[in-house]
Amino acid sequence: SQKIEQNSEALNIQEGKTATLTCNYTNYSPAYLQWYRQDPGRGPVFLLLIRENEKEKRKERLKVTFDTTLKQSLFHITASQPADSATYLCALTSGTYKYIFGTGTRLKVLA
Amino acid sequence: DAGVIQSPRHEVTEMGQEVTLRCKPISGHDYLFWYRQTMMRGLELLIYFNNNVPIDDSGMPEDRFSAKMPNASFSTLKIQPSEPRDSAVYFCASSSSGGYHEQYFGPGTRLTVT
Numbered sequence: 001s002q003k004i005e006q007n008s009e010a011l012n013i014q015e016g017k018t019a020t021l022t023c024n025y026t027n028y029s030p031a032y033l034q035w036y037r038q039d040p041g042r043g044p045v046f047l048l049l050i051r052e053n054e055k056e057k058r059k060e061r062l063k064v065t066f067d068t069t070l071k072q073s074l075f076h077i078t079a080s081q082p083a084d085s086a087t088y089l090c091a092l093t094s095g096t097y098k099y100i101f102g103t104g105t106r107l108k109v110l111a
Numbered sequence: 112d113a114g115v116i117q118s119p120r121h122e123v124t125e126m127g128q129e130v131t132l133r134c135k136p137i138s139g140h141d142y143l144f145w146y147r148q149t150m151m152r153g154l155e156l157l158i159y160f161n162n163n164v165p166i167d168d169s170g171m172p173e174d175r176f177s178a179k180m181p182n183a184s185f186s187t188l189k190i191q192p193s194e195p196r197d198s199a200v201y202f203c204a205s206s207s208s209g210g211y212h213e214q215y216f217g218p219g220t221r222l223t224v225t
Contacts, residue, residue: 034213042218042219043204043216044154044214046213046214089153089154093212097144097166098159099214100156101153101155101156103152103153104153104154
């Protein structure tokens with residue numbers, strides 16, 4: 001069955017460092033992959049979308065890579081700040097609007 | 112725009128009661144999604160609509176769950192009868208076919224069934 005795995009353990013990093021979050025998938029051929037941010041008590045907020053034929057996408061301090069051979073996406077936050085602390089979710093689709101979400105990784109940036 | 116609006120924000124009900132969750136999508140968006148989020152299972156898609164028509168309801172867990180979208184600005188998710196295992200946060204999200212698939216989520220309804 002289709003499976004998306006994100007680090008269930010929280011990731012703690014020092015302010016100013018680069019945070020790297022991983023999204024692995026199996027039994028799936030996604031056409032699009034998205035990353036969302038979710039703060040406690042709130043709904044997810046869209047950050048970036050990357051297509052299967054794109055290797056990398058950037059937006060300000062954010063960078064996403066997509067390796068369809070490794071079946072993996074990496075999400076980087078450079079020069080991390082305490083305000084970046086949140087849970088980050090990856091989501092995949094084969095091309096429709098039906099997205100499957102990972103369970104998310106909680107990031108904590110320490111001042 | 113006010114964003115996606117959901118009501119109520121919190122609902123506490125007893126097992127066996129009917130629960131109705133409401134959603135107003137962002138004006139102009141032609142896709143609407145209902146999700147359920149729990150610690151154990153994460154964010155699960157229950158059903159989604161395009162132009163008020165249900166496209167995929169394969170995530171609806173049981174016949175106790177039903178969803179409607181009578182017009183472009185309103186949708187409901189109903190659970191009848193409710194059970195304790197339905198306790199979760201239910202999110203509504205909307206999206207535009209003219210965009211990049213990004214979904215705009217509402218604040219969610221926290222449902223507790225005792």
